[in-house]
Amino acid sequence: MKKILLVTLLFAASAAFASRSSDAEEQARVRDSLKQVELQNLQREVESLTRIRLQKADSLEKLEAAHWSKRYAESKMTEEHQVATRELDGRYSKLSTDLGRVSEEVQSSKSVTAEAEENAKAEEDSFESFNTQVRLSIDKSLEEVTGDYPVGMDQRLISLKKSQKDAGKKNPNTMGAVRGYALDLLNRHELTYTQSFGTVKTQVGNRPDVNVYRLRLGTVFLGEAATDNGEIQALLRTGALQGKRYEWNSTLPKDMNDVIRTAINSAYSGLSKSSTVTVDIPMDVLQNKAIRNAITGKEQGSLGKRFMDWFKKGGIVMYPLSLVALFALLLALERFIVLSRRGHLGRRFAKRLEQLLQGSRFEEAANLCLRYDTSLAMVLFAVLNKAGETREAAERSLQEALLREQPKLERRMGLLAAMGTIAPLLGLLGTVTGIITLFTVITEVGTNDARVLAGGISEALVTTETGLVIAIPVMIIHGLLSEKIEKVTSEMYVQSTALLNRIFGKDA
Helix, strand or coil: CCHHHHHHHHHHHHHHEEEEEEHHHHHHHHHHHHHHHHHHHHHHHHHHHHHHHHHHHHHHHHHHHHEEEEEHHHHHHHHHHHHHHHHHHHHHHCCCCHHHHHHHHHHHHHHHHHHHHHHHHHHHHHHHHHHHHHHHHHHHHHHHCCCCCCCHHHHHHHHHHHHHHCCCCCCHHHHHHHHHHHHHCCCHHHHHHHHEEEEEEEEECEEEEEEEEEECCCCEEEEECCCCCCCEEEEEEECCCCCCCCCEEECCCCHHHHHHHHHHHHHHHHHHHCCCCCCCCCCCCCCHHHHHHHHCCCCCCCCHHHHHHHHHHHHHHHHHHHHHHHHHHHHHHHHHHHHHHHHHCHHHHHHHHHHHCCCHHHHHHHHHHHHCCCCCHHHHHHHCCCCCCCCCHHHHHHHHHHHHHHHHHHHHHHHHHHHHHHHHHHHHHHHHHHHHHHHHHHHHHCCCCCHHHHHHHHHHHHHHHHHHHHHHHHHHHHHHHHHHHHHCCCCCHHHHHHHHHHHHCCCC
């Protein structure tokens, strides 16, 4: 049994081994087949990869060729760019140099232009200033020519008007204006150093268009004698430093008329005989105001005329001085009236008030005070009105009344004192202004007579005199009114205190 089992097991093992050997071979064949298939697949893949590699290599060669071609083109372009850059750098450097040079030239031109403009503006301003000075000089000559020497006045006015028009244009003809102004000065200067004799038409007194013989010796003497009746008139200085400095006078004394007539007739005779004639002229060379008054023999005139002449001497400052004097007078009158009314101490009032106080009729006394509009009555009323109360209440009422009444008495006194102070200051202002005008005129026209200078200063001092004449009475009046106010105020304090003590007693 065991042998059979063993044989069976061996057979089975052999069968199994044979079966296994057969399976192994089959598996080997299968693996070989698979390997061959796999090898073939790998070969095909290798072949495919080889083709791809060849294609890639071909593409790479083409790309490299294209790349090197591009590199060559880029290198060529780089060289061209470098050449162009160097060329542009050269041109830029040249242009920068040219631009710097042009900028310097432009800056220099601007500086020159600015300097030229500045010089032109300075010249223009200087020219305008010069033209303004010329115009002002012409205007001043035009203002003075009507009061100056009357010979040739029409021609001077025409010439100066033309010069004024030239200087006042939008584009002024300054040289033409200067020429006209200089010619006027020369003509006026020529009058001073020349003499003439001839027949002209003029006005003698109230007679117009009279034929006269005119004898002129510079600007010192100008006399005329009518050809029909021999009436004489002479041109005399007025003595004024401004305004009308010459005026005709036909009311000369008889002896002066005769001497001038003789001189003119002698000049006429010499002219008709074509010979040189020497004549005596009865005129003071300086012709100051005192000589003029002595020659003309004029009367001083009425008091009103003398006052107006004196007032005009003071100039424009006399008008505010007059206002100050008038205002101070009105203030003084007003204060005098107020103080006379409010500071009046009537005996009748004092007597009646005393009777009422003796009878202790304080209410009637208060009503009596109300009937009198005076400061004392108002103060006493303030005490009497509190007679039925305490002394402290009466004192407070008294203080209030005093504070009300005292400013009424002192009102406008400060303004009156200010008028007294302002008046001499205005007078001094007028004097300074007059002296400035005097020396300005003397600087322009000149004078060799000290009496003219003294006369001008004398006229300038008129305003100071007027200011002092106003200030002294005003300050005296202010002092008198202040004293009256002090008197009334003291009386109010005395009477009110006495009434207070009388009603309430000293120890109340």
